[in-house]
Amino acid sequence: MPGELTDETPAGSTIGDLAKAPGPTKVPAARYTSPEFAALELERLWPHVWQVACTIDHVRDPGDWYEYTCGPLSVLLVRGQDSKLRAFQNVCRHRGNELCAGSGTGMTEIRCNYHRWCWDLSGRLREVPSRKGFGALRNDDYPLFEAQVGTWGPLVFVNLDLDAEPLEEFLSPVIDDAAFLRPDELACRAIVTVPLPCNWKTGIDAFSETYHVQGIHRQMLCSTDDVNSPQADWPRHGKLGQPYGIPSPRLRDGATDDEIWASFVATQGARAGAPDPDNPGPVPERHDGESMRTLLARLIREKSASEGVDLGAFTDEQVTDLHQYNCFPNISPVFLAESLSCIRTRPGTTPDDCYLDIISCPRLPAGATDRGPRPIDVTLDAETADLGAVFNQDIANLRRAQRGLHQLGLTHLTLSREERRIISLHRNLERYLGIQDGFPE
Ligand code: FES
Ligand SMILES: [Fe+2]
Known part of the structure; x- marks a missing residue:
């Protein structure tokens, strides 16, 4: 119900109007405990926001790779033979097997262990065992799903949203x-x-x-x-x-x-x-x-x-x-x-x-x-x-x-201006989750 703030929808209530009041800022406690709110973050925040994945020292040389995870999301960072750093969703395009786990060096190809489909380090499909069984299957139609990569100092950031603003703008x-x-x-x-x-x-x-x-x-x-x-x-x-x-x-x-x-x-x-x-x-x-x-x-x-x-x-x-x-x-x-x-x-x-x-x-x-x-x-x-x-x-x-x-009496956190950086986190979270006007439809 847009615009209406009640404790019955605490996870989705906005802090915006309350924050304009002369008193403290109140943040619904359920944002920290509710599976529904976490699901909303997984749907609307993490797939669209820049996040630190690793450092350039983890992927310094061609063939270096690193798996970054955020909840169920997994991103594979790979330094190509052309020295370019790329990021891919960590998933095989055959039947969805996870491609890599952990980190390592010396990678020359990205090969799924399940049925051995294989991509080069730029994410282009190059090998499909028993290819004939698939009928017409073109390599160009099955690249790995790319993600955006950016760096600031030693930090490597990724963003799964290819339409997101560049990292420099975001930061x-x-x-x-x-x-x-x-x-x-x-x-x-x-x-x-x-x-x-x-x-x-x-x-x-x-x-x-x-x-x-x-x-x-x-x-x-x-x-x-x-x-x-x-x-x-x-x-x-x-x-x-x-x-x-x-x-x-x-x-x-x-x-x-x-x-x-x-x-x-x-x-x-x-x-x-x-x-x-x-x-x-x-x-x-x-x-x-x-x-x-x-x-x-x-x-x-x-x-x-x-x-x-x-x-x-x-x-x-x-x-x-x-x-x-x-x-x-x-x-x-x-x-x-x-x-x-x-x-x-x-x-x-x-x-x-x-x-x-x-x-x-x-x-x-x-x-x-x-x-x-x-x-x-x-x-x-x-x-x-x-x-x-x-x-x-x-x-x-x-x-x-x-x-x-989790205790039942605590419907809201009460924040001071000294805690303005926490308030800022919630304001921006509301923007990403689309809950400025109450719980999303
Ligand atoms: S799931 Fe990767 S090759 Fe089959
Ligand atoms: Fe501390």
């Missing part, structure tokens, strides 16, 4: 805004995947606001301004700049330099050459006129220089601070001067499970002539994974966040 203005971070100097070393018992949105929401720092990451408060961090709110994507080396305004009495240092070391000391989170030691000796922030910038520069990485192109603020983007629908590229960690959540088989991926891309040493070792991809168990204190706290909480969403 605007993120590519220009992040140009100072020189993403082309980053190379992937690993993708760490953690299956989680929560909706993909529950997962990415935890990387879309800093309101929860004073909830589950309290050890960060002495070294992080979690309140005044500037956020950009673009029509489709968003950004957070998070200053480090200063205490949270929530701390009435501020923090001593020792407390700032201990908090920084507890949460990200390895950046500054202090890898033991439990033993910060005293604040390192400061040069004349150095503040805690400029001290951190120098230590981070020195640590990176010891690994051959030159951060000379960045200001002290750019070196010390976090530059986090949120790109619709499911990634958060988190930049530091010395690295990119692209956080991604992908739907699993039900609305209550997803995969959290951390795509780890350090900056290459100055003057590097090649991109270094190939990425190592691992899947870790959520119960035992140790991804550092802050990530561990996020992961531990996501199970609770999802279980609570």
